[in-house]
Amino acid sequence: MSRDSNEILIVGGGLGGLSAALALGRKGMPVRLLEQSEQIGAIGYGIQMGPNVFSAFAQMGVADAVRAQSHEPSALLMLDAYSGEQLAAVPFDETFRARFDEPY
Ligand SMILES: Cc1cc2nc3c(=O)[nH]c(=O)nc-3n(C[C@H](O)[C@H](O)[C@H](O)COP(=O)(O)OP(=O)(O)OC[C@H]3O[C@@H](n4cnc5c(N)ncnc54)[C@H](O)[C@@H]3O)c2cc1C
DSSP states (O other), X not given: OOOOTTOEEEEOOSHHHHHHHHHHHHTTOOEEEEOSSSOOOOOSOOOOOXXXXXXXXXXXXXXXXXXXXXXXXXXXXXXXXXXXXXXEEEEOSHHHHHHHSSOO
8 A cells, every 4th residue: 555655644534534534635634534434324323513604614624515415404403302392492493503603
C-alpha cells in the first residue's frame, strides 16, 4: 500500500471521522481513513440533526444530498415517559427558521 508522506490518517469512520475526511478531502488534502467495521451502513436508528449541523453540511457541500434523505419534522415534543403528558414543545416554524436559518 503506497503512502503519501503528507497523508492525514483518520482512525474511525463514524460521524466525526467521515466528516473530517470529507472536509479535508474537499480542501485537496490527502486523507486515509481506517475503520474497523467491515462495512459502513445504517444500524437501524434515526439521527436528529440541529441547524448547526446543516450549516456544517453546507460548508462541506453535502447539505442538499443530506436533505434529500431526511425528514423535516414540524416540531420537537418532550413527553413524560410514564404519563405521556407533553412537557415541552419546540415548533420548527418560521420563527425557528428566521432565528437559525437552517432546518432541524
Ligand atoms: C443510540 C444513539 C442515538 C444517538 N442519537 C443521536 C442523534 O439523534 N443526534 C446526534 O447528534 N447524535 C446522536 N448520537 C450521538 C452520536 O451518534 C455520536 O455523538 C457520534 O456518533 C460520535 O461520532 P464519532 O465519530 O466521535 O464516533 P462514532 O460515530 O462512534 O464513530 C467511531 C468509529 O470508530 C470506529 N473505531 C473505533 N475504534 C477503532 C479502531 N481502533 N480502528 C478503526 N476504527 C475504529 C468505530 O467502528 C466507529 O465506526 C446518538 C448515539 C447513540 C448511541
